[in-house]
Every structure is written in structure tokens, then in C-alpha cells.
Amino acid sequence: MTEDVRAAKAYLSKTKSKDGLNLYDHLSTVLCRVLDERPSDPVNIFEELSLEAKRERFQPQARPLHTQEAAPRVAAAAAREETLVKDVQKITAEQGDGEEEEMEDAVPNIMELARYFEDGGIGLGKEESFRIFLALRRLTKDKPVSSVRFWGKMFGTKNDYLIAEAEPREGEDNEEEDLDPGTSDVTAEPDVTPGDDVDSTGEPAVKAFKQPPVIPREEIGEGSNKKIYFVCKEPGDEWIRLPLVTPAQIVAARQIKKFFTGDLDTKIVSYPPFPGTEKNYLRAQIARISASTQISPAGFFQFPESEDDGEEDEVHDSVEINPDFEGLSSAELTESLGGWVHHARFLLPQGRCEWFNTMPDTENDFEDEDEDGTSSRNSEQPAEEPEPEVGPPLLTPLSEDNKIGGLSAWTVHMSSVLVPRYGVAIVHSNLWPGAHAFGIGRKYENIYVGFGQKYNIETFSPAVPPPAQDEFQCGPGTTEVADPTPEEEEKARAAKEEGGSDAEEEDGDDDQDEEDD
Secondary structure, eight states: OHHHHHHHHHHHHHOBOTTSOBHHHHHHHHHHHHHHHOOSOTTTTHHHHHHHHHHHHOOOOOOOSOOSOOOHHHHHHHHHHHHHHHHHHHHHHHOOHHHHHHHHHHSOOHHHHHHHHHHTTOSSOHHHHHHHHHHHHHHHHHSOEEEEEEEEEEOBSSOOEEEEEEEEOTTSOOOOOOOOTTOOSOOOOOOOOTTOOBOTTSSBOOOOOOOOOOOOOOOTTSGGGSSEEEEESSBTBOOEEOOOOOHHHHHHHTTOOOOBOSOTTOBOOOSSOOSSBHHHHHHHHHHHHHHHHOEEETTSEEOOOOTTTTOTTOOOOOOEEOTTOOOBOHHHHHHOGGGEEEOSOOOOTTSSSSOOOOSOOOTTTSEEEOTTSOEEEOSSOOOOOOOOOOOOOTTOBGGGSOOBTTBOSEEEEESOSSSGGGOOEEEEESSSTTEEEEEEBTEEEEEEEEOSOOOOSSOOOOOOOOOOOOOOOOOTTTSOOOOOOHHHHHHHHHHHHHHHHHHHHHHHHHHHHHHHO
């Protein structure tokens, strides 16, 4: 019996857990506690006593509070935001009362506008909106702009673009980045003399190719370049100004579809070839989206008064805020699309807002005077005058926009159906998914959040390359022939010598005749 007890005790003492506790010691601890406390129902609380005994023996491993370092991307974002906040605090502290009011007028209340968009299910979140608000305030301090607003966010495959639309400050030298190779508006004229129909041999001359005239871009403050745009990847990064857009870039952007990468210097590989890099393509897409989706409540803008008011054919190229506009309710703005109008100029197929005549003025050059005073006409007849391109005028209602496959180009609704009295009118573009606007009373705003791609009814198909050029016309002087054999060369040489001797005899006869005379 004694040996059995010793064997059992040895076994219980030998079996240990991961923390070094054996069953014999654990049972001894629990039983001693039962004998000391003498509970009324030790059987029912035995498991609880055992758990408490284990908990008392548990010693957590000592660890410092911060053992894991923050990820590099998180640390960089935190440092960037800290710098942004400090910069804005410094700007605010250095400003007087007048400068602070001027900055408040230059930057709209992004948080208030974000709340209205959030009511319609649109927006970037309160935290990101606040960071963008701070970044715009710093932009007005660092760049020569008089006003700025948040245009929107363009998604990319690697990084996104935050876009700010600004009004250039008057009197400042708004220098522009140099155009990329291939985007210049100046093209060398081919060295061709007009009227040369034959060459020196008397055969018809092959006319050199004349490159079509290059359509110049619109200057800052006009047409597609009325505003200037800045982009950055994250709030707190440096704002980079985009170059002015050219008509060639707008025309090429209409023929291709490319997702943005987030790198402004990325080369655009496409057909037809795009004249520029991703920053030029981004600027072209901004111009297209702005021209189609910048809308406002009817009556908010009006045409400026001029001396030519009342003429039917007058074309307005600008608008101004109507001081007598009292605002429209959300119900009036959602009743029909007629309550909204376009306040941005239409982009013509030429790639400009103002049509440019590519035909030179040939009225004085077509008819020339000779030295003797007689008039003569050039051999080349002037080409037919092109028909000017015309787009819809400013402040055109949305109800007059072209439909998309039988559907309306816009969708308008109330932000709240349950409480329409406090709702906001929300408008979505079906032609450019991601373009939205809200309106309530005298307040409205536009925003774009998307990939920068236009909706197509049919599946997009890239343009087909042109057919291959015809082969060079072969003739006796260009066709390759087989080399002559030695016998053929001997015959040709003999015929040449015989022909030479005959020519000498004829020359001798001619000389003899002259002497006789």
C-alpha cells in the first residue's frame, strides 16, 4: 500500500504543464484552500477554486508599451499632416484681421460643402475633407491665386490626384511650365515654292507635304484655360501646377481611354498618339469634364450688361453673379432639369471654346500685280472657307442636353425623401460618372470623384490604324534586272565601238565639206 502511494505521488509530481506546475502541487494548493476556508459546497466550487489558483500563479511577461514601430507609410502620413497643421497655424498667426477675412473669401468652407454632399451620399469623409481644407488654405499662401476651390479627386492605379481649381491673381506673373515636346503650337512651314508645277527636267514636280495648320491654344483666363489647376497626391504634399491645355490634346483625349497611374511624368502610350505626358492628359480630361458638368441653379448667374444688349446674334462668353437672385428651394431644383443651367463654355470639336479660323487671309495675296502694272492671278485657287463651329450658348438648361441612348444625361433627386423640407437637391451626371452637384437656396457646388472616363453606350474600340501606303511605282530605272553574261557584255562593247567609229567617220565627212566650201 505504501509503495502504491509513493508511485502515485511520484506520477502526480512528474506530470507538469507548460508553466512548470505539476498536478500534485496544484491539488495540494486547492485542497489547502478548501480546508482553510471550509466552504459549504466544496464540490460545486472546486473548478472555480482551481481556476483561481492557476490565475494567482500566472505572471504576465513584462513588455514595454511601444514595442512595434509604425509602418513607414503611416509614419510619413503622420509627419506630413503634422507639418500641414503647423504651417496653417503659422499662417493664421501671422495674418491680421483683414488678411484673415480675405483668405476666408478666397477659400470656401469645405466642411460645410462636404456636409451637404454627404447628405446626398457623396464625399470623401470628414477627416480627409478637413485635411483638404487646410491644404487649400496653404495653397492660397504659397501660390499667386486670388481664389481657389476643391475641384475633385481623380482615381489612379497607383496614386490618386487631389485637384484644386484656382483663379489667377491679377497683376501677378503667372508663369507656365514649358510645353512637352510635341505639344508646341508653332510648326515650321515646309520649304515649298508655290506655283512650281514642273521641275528642271520638265516633268511634273512632286509637291512636298504641307502639314495642316496648328490651332493655337487659348490664353490664361480665356476658354478652356480660364482657370488654372493644381494637383497633389495627399493633403500636405506640394501643389503642382498643371500646364495649359492645347486643342490638339483635347482632340486626342477624345479618341483614347487611359486610366491614370498617379505619376504626372508617365508617357501616354496610345493610338492615336497623345501629344504629351500624363499631366497633359489629366489637364485635358479636367477641361472636358468641366465644360460638360459645371452647372448652377437657374438665375444664379446672369450675362454682364453691355452696349450691344438686345441684339439677337450676340454671343456671350462670360457670366457674372446675379445680385438679385433670391435662391431656389430644393423642391424647385428637383422638380425638373430646367432649374439647372450650364455656366461653363462648351468645348467645340476643334478643341477650343472660341472657334479659330485656320484659313489665312488671302484677299490681298490672291491677286498680285506684275512689274508692268498688270494684274495676274496665282495658279493656286483659294480653298473654300470652313464653316465656323458653334456650340450651345452659356446658361443653357440641362433639359436641352442630348440624351444618352434614350436616357437623360442627368439624374436629379432629393437627398431625403422622409424629410424633404430639410433635404438638398442632388444632381448626378450620367455622361461623366462621378460628377455631382448640390443646390439649396443660394448655395450650390460641383465636385468630381471618379476615374476621369466618359460613359459610352457601346463598348469602346480603339481607333483603327490607317491603311498601309502603296508601294513605290516600279519603272525601267528602278526595277532590278539580272546581271549580263560575258557574251552579252562582249556584244555590247563591240556595238559601242562600232557606233563610235561610225560617228568619227561622219564627223570627218562634215569637216571635209566645210573645207570645200
